[in-house]
Amino acid sequence: MDDGMALGLDKLVDVLKTAGEPTRFRLLALLSAGDLTVSDLTDILGQSQPRISRHLKLLSEEGLIERYQEGAWAYFRLKQDGPVSPLARLLLEAAGSDDPVLQRDGERLAEVKRVRAERAQAYFSRNAAEWDELRRLHVSDRAVEEALLRLVGSEPIDALLDLGTGTGLILQLFQNLYRRAVGIDASRDMLAVARANLDRTGILKASVRQGDIFNLPVEAGDFDLVTIHQVLHFLDHPERAIAEAAKVIRSGGRLIIVDLAPHTLDYLREDHAHVRLGFSHQTVTEWLEKLDLSVEQVIDLQPSAKAEAPALTVTIWLARAAATAAGAGKPVQRKSLVSDVAS
Template sequence: MTTPRLSIHDRMVELADPTRSRLLAAIERQELTVGELAAALQLPQSTVSRHLKILADQGWLASRAEGASRWYRRHPQLDPAMLALWSLVREAFACTPAALQDAARVDAVLAARRTVTQSFFATASAEWDDLRAQLFGARADLLALLALLDPTLVVGDLGCGTGALSAALAPHVREVHAIDASPAMLAAAAARLAPFAHVTVTEGAIEALPLDDHALDVAVLMLVLHHVADPLRALREVHRVLRPAGRVLLVDMQPHAHERYRDTMGHVWLGFPADTLTGWLHEAGFVDVRVTPLPLDAAASGPALFACTATALPKPAQVIA
């Protein structure tokens, strides 16, 4: 059955009690709990709860539960008749001493909330980074930034390893191609990326990518280039699979003297000077090269890193004599 539409006279009865008008005024600008409303209006919680129920039953307010508390606010979608009536009632008592005192006490309640927050940060600032990492993970802020990516992008994670980066990118883009030359790494990546239907996991070398020309909008090489014998050849291949104006992101090591990496991890290059990398990228067909040193992580034992971005120029058309 359809609930009969209440008349304006019924609505007037609902707001006839001054307590209900005071409650509506208090929660018009912000959410408040029953306890906060009782403190602001200086009323027993039982009285506040009773009048809130009446207002809720008649559609004047909305509420939500959060933990052990319930938060109340004026309903955001009152019908035109209710809005017009409320405007008249609010105007009639808005400047009365009682209404002004209510407003001042609501401001005091909100100030008390801010005081608790400020007190926490005043004592926790020194430990905040560690606490946030314990609560939400050390990479929560960086992972959240991926939501700024264009959701239509097709991204290549070239040298994907075990697929950690592909898994981070997958929720935010249209398609990810995870490619690596190591079958063992790809097996781990395939297991990690199985939940994502729009991620492909393929074996292939950076110098001969299993992708069509202009297949990607973005190519990412995360700690990959130092394993490549011929970086210029690899960058030309990356250019081939990027669409015109596509972007490449290279993250790798700054020059260092850790010779043991050659034997222990198969590194071919001990980092890259910015001018050398820039020259290779220009020769491979990229412009707008930008190399940015990354901040050192105090807990990390390896060399400092850089991030390099560049834009792919269209390949000139061949002239046939």
């Protein structure tokens, strides 16, 4: 363990006592595999809700796990940061993978995740036709993802925040770069889809939670990359969402916005709840610069000539926090990338 994170004797003993109780250690093992509710944990362990809640409270007080609210539900997960986290991981690694109790807990956890995935898939299937229609209107998702990977580059990301995370696409796209990530969405149904996708891909260093994009449930200055992917056109005041995002970016951190360029498909307002019909380079750039965010690149991704008409252009803005902005004062680079694949 890093000396800077070393625990005093009293704290070390308290943590070991708390984690050393059998039920609490089983809870730690389960929460290391994903975010779970009290109901999930009672189903898996076969113990009463008050008993499970008491154990969770003790684990939380020692900094071993964290709790967050999602509507009427509370979710718990293994704490990823802090002085106690390295010790928790060390203890979990020491547990034998062939232990029959932990194996049985793992089997029950797999069943809980299977049911969760089925519910998420049912919601996804009910809305698939609408999403497919929207995807056909603009450049392919793959072209957008490739552009984002090029923009972000290969430098490791300490902490990623994805606003309006939806199905958790961004959390999956950058999984090989970040140390930890959080996805925020207002819809519990979409969070269920995102959580199922994280379970399916085995991504344990990312979590999703319900939250208001205008009042984020995270700490200021806590993230070095923030993404807002196809969200702003649903908002009455998109500039306020960008301002809220700017608060949580670290000095020198980056913000990426992906949204539609200006268009004239007015039916999207009525049929798909679009409030804004796209955004110009100038409008978003002005919003960013007012927040002392330096715009580094603006990229247009245009549908191929083979795409069905009408076709929409997707624009990506990359900006950096002003305190250590790389290349501040340089002219904005405006690029146009044409996809060879029809939407």
